[in-house]
Amino acid sequence: MAVKKFATATYSDEAVLFPAVKKTRGAGYKVHDVYTPFAVHGLDEALGYKVSGLHVAGFIYGLTGTSTALGFMGWIFTTDWPQNFGGKPHFPLPAFIPITFELTVLFSAVGMVLTFCYLCQLMPGVKKHIFNPRQTDDKMVMAIEVTDENAAEVETFLKGTGAEATDIQIAEEGWWYGRYDKEEEYQLKTQEA
Amino acid sequence: MHLKYESYVREALVDGKKDYHQVTEDLCAPVENKPTKLWRIGFLLSASLLAFGAFSVAWEVQFGTGVWNLNRTIGWGWDITNFVWWVGIGHAGTLISAILLLFRQGWRTGVNRAAEAMTIFAVMCAGQFPIWHMGRVWDAFFVLPYGNSRGPLWPNFVSPLLWDVFAISTYFTVSLLFWYSGLIPDFATIRDRAQTKTRKFLYGLASFGWAGSAKHWQRHEYLSLVLAGLSTPLVLSVHTIVSFDFATSVIPGWHTTIFPPYFVAGAVFSGFAMVQTLLIITRKVLNLQDYITLGHIEAMNKVIVVTGSIVGVAYLTELFIAYYSGVLWEQEAFRLRVLGPYWWAYWGMMTCNVVSPQLFWFKKLRRNIWFTFFMSIIVNIGMWFERFVIIMSLHRDYLPSSWSYYTPSWPEVGFYLGSFGLFFTCYFLFVKYFPVVAIAEIKFILKHSGDKYKEEMKAIDVQDEGEFIEEQAHHH
Numbered sequence: 069m070a071v072k073k074f075a076t077a078t079y080s081d082e083a084v085l086f087p088a089v090k091k092t093r094g095a096g097y098k099v100h101d102v103y104t105p106f107a108v109h110g111l112d113e114a115l116g117y118k119v120s121g122l123h124v125a126g127f128i129y130g131l132t133g134t135s136t137a138l139g140f141m142g143w144i145f146t147t148d149w150p151q152n153f154g155g156k157p158h159f160p161l162p163a164f165i166p167i168t169f170e171l172t173v174l175f176s177a178v179g180m181v182l183t184f185c186y187l188c189q190l191m192p193g194v195k196k197h198i199f200n201p202r203q204t205d206d207k208m209v210m211a212i213e214v215t216d217e218n219a220a221e222v223e224t225f226l227k228g229t230g231a232e233a234t235d236i237q238i239a240e241e242g243w244w245y246g247r248y249d250k251e252e253e254y255q256l257k258t259q260e261a
Numbered sequence: 262m263h264l265k266y267e268s269y270v271r272e273a274l275v276d277g278k279k280d281y282h283q284v285t286e287d288l289c290a291p292v293e294n295k296p297t298k299l300w301r302i303g304f305l306l307s308a309s310l311l312a313f314g315a316f317s318v319a320w321e322v323q324f325g326t327g328v329w330n331l332n333r334t335i336g337w338g339w340d341i342t343n344f345v346w347w348v349g350i351g352h353a354g355t356l357i358s359a360i361l362l363l364f365r366q367g368w369r370t371g372v373n374r375a376a377e378a379m380t381i382f383a384v385m386c387a388g389q390f391p392i393w394h395m396g397r398v399w400d401a402f403f404v405l406p407y408g409n410s411r412g413p414l415w416p417n418f419v420s421p422l423l424w425d426v427f428a429i430s431t432y433f434t435v436s437l438l439f440w441y442s443g444l445i446p447d448f449a450t451i452r453d454r455a456q457t458k459t460r461k462f463l464y465g466l467a468s469f470g471w472a473g474s475a476k477h478w479q480r481h482e483y484l485s486l487v488l489a490g491l492s493t494p495l496v497l498s499v500h501t502i503v504s505f506d507f508a509t510s511v512i513p514g515w516h517t518t519i520f521p522p523y524f525v526a527g528a529v530f531s532g533f534a535m536v537q538t539l540l541i542i543t544r545k546v547l548n549l550q551d552y553i554t555l556g557h558i559e560a561m562n563k564v565i566v567v568t569g570s571i572v573g574v575a576y577l578t579e580l581f582i583a584y585y586s587g588v589l590w591e592q593e594a595f596r597l598r599v600l601g602p603y604w605w606a607y608w609g610m611m612t613c614n615v616v617s618p619q620l621f622w623f624k625k626l627r628r629n630i631w632f633t634f635f636m637s638i639i640v641n642i643g644m645w646f647e648r649f650v651i652i653m654s655l656h657r658d659y660l661p662s663s664w665s666y667y668t669p670s671w672p673e674v675g676f677y678l679g680s681f682g683l684f685f686t687c688y689f690l691f692v693k694y695f696p697v698v699a700i701a702e703i704k705f706i707l708k709h710s711g712d713k714y715k716e717e718m719k720a721i722d723v724q725d726e727g728e729f730i731e732e733q734a735h736h737h
Binding site for chain 1: 280281282284285406413414415417418419421423424427428431434435438439442445446449450452453454455458459461462464465466467469470471472473474475476477478479480481482483484486487488491492494495498502505701702704705708
């Protein structure tokens with residue numbers, strides 16, 4: 069969590085963005101992030117991101133649900149309070165299937181969504197720097213962390229990648245608790261300068 | 262030039278030559294504009310219906326379920342009919358968002374948000390009926406398996422009624438999560454366009470701090486895909502379990518193995534009809550004809566005709582099996598359905614569900630908005646009758662002295678009207694404060710299914726192969 073300096077480049081077409089990302093990475097710059105208004109397929113590969121392990125987590129949560137349901141119902145019906153329902157066995161597996169299935173799905177879905185929110189730092193009250201208010205509308209924004217020395221150089225490079233607009237911004241790189249209707253101190257300082 | 266190719270023979274899903282920014286403008290407009298007079302009137306009407314429903318329920322709680330006209334033979338009446346009816350309606354949303362996602366049906370993006378909202382509200386309505394039917398509603402939490410003060414006493418885990426508790430609550434939770442995870446990026450879009458402080462603050466909260474990072478989108482795609490995979494069997498399981506409420510009993514006319522698939526097909530049938538009813542009005546009022554096109558309406562009508570026919574086959578199979586089984590009680594139960602005191606409900610069901618949807622085999626009628634709207638109402642009336650017919654199998658049991666006839670009392674009717682109030686109050690709030698069409702998903706399909714981009718592809722389609730290759734090589 070720190071306020072840093074970033075060079076940003078704005079694009080309005082994926083067809084320009086992809087070669088630009090390739091060129092930037094090829095030139096040895098480390099892309100901080102690319103912000104897009106919708107899921108651009110293949111961008112994760114272009115940025116060299118690994119495959120997400122979210123589905124593996126979902127599978128493990130699902131198994132937890134299955135064993136919770138079977139274990140809990142089995143323990144109640146055989147140990148805690150064995151009852152005789154019309155002479156049926158104490159561990160009637162077929163009749164346990166509906167609840168077992170539902171809990172598997174429930175655990176998996178809830179667990180995955182919570183994991184997703186944790187990994188992506190999503191929660192009511194969380195705030196992140198928005199480089200361009202239209203990055204959730206129609207623009208794609210690439211941000212590269214820069215120092216005072218190389219800022220101008222990086223910006224010139226980004227101009228050459230077909231960017232529609234470029235600029236240098238002071239930004240908080242991570243997330244913080246905040247309200248979107250209030251400007252942050254670092255933002256006010258930037259505006260003064 | 263984009264080379265995500267989709268044949269122009271396939272109908273465009275977004276009309277009106279939109280680009281990304283225009284999509285945002287169009288889809289945010291209903292949220293950003295002041296509510297119209299029509300909206301205010303509709304909202305007030307729904308809220309007053311809801312208030313009347315609340316009064317009817319309060320009456321029932323005060324004086325007990327005795328104020329309903331249930332009797333010795335007919336222990337389940339309008340309340341369970343309405344429960345099954347609403348749960349059925351609540352099936353289209355997740356079917357559209359999950360099953361059609363797995364089948365890569367691009368047209369789902371235009372309608373999935375509203376359909377999922379409808380699902381959630383319908384399940385909320387459905388849940389009311391069994392809860393208030395408990396009578397001593399303050400003890401409703403007894404259905405939950407918790408370590409209680411009455412000794413090691415647990416709910417009966419092998420009872421279909423308890424399966425229902427798990428199925429409906431899981432379905433509600435998972436649908437809500439699925440719906441909301443799709444809403445987060447769209448709330449962020451509204452937040453970043455917001456002009457007022459209140460709007461920035463509230464949509465800032467609702468968007469969970471979404472910024473559109475590439476890594477987050479990658480995870481979001483994974484999440485949607487796996488949630489779709491989980492929801493697909495879940496949708497099928499929910500109405501299957503609802504049908505077990507009947508099928509696991511030994512009442513003639515209920516004790517059949519055909520119930521699960523037959524209930525699921527009926528649920529999809531009525532759910533799509535309700536989506537049509539709502540979206541035909543919504544697209545007109547909110548000016549969304551470019552996003553919810555005639556093609557979308559036609560696609561849903563195709564689902565209606567298929568599921569309607571499945572339901573029809575199920576009705577006929579039931580009759581045949583009753584005859585073929587040779588079981589006297591079963592035969593009598595079905596004779597009574599067709600020709601007994603409730604013949605009007607049976608024939609209403611047959612006309613509305615089996616005969617009239619067959620008109621959708623005609624393309625002209627499938628693409629006619631007025632006809633579709635009319636049919637969507639007819640289908641929902643028919644599906645209500647279906648549940649009523651099944652439940653009224655109770656009117657004659659094994660003991661002729663307890664045979665009876667049932668008509669609802671005013672608190673039962675009021676309760677049903679109140680569920681409409683709840684449903685439409687929620688829906689009105691939804692169309693005003695939420696993006697009705699999934700903004701980010703429309704942008705995702707825009708460049709291969711938008712009419713503007715499809716037309717650009719036409720030139721490539723007729724181009725000479727060698728010329729094309731050369732042009733592309735020079736381009737890069």
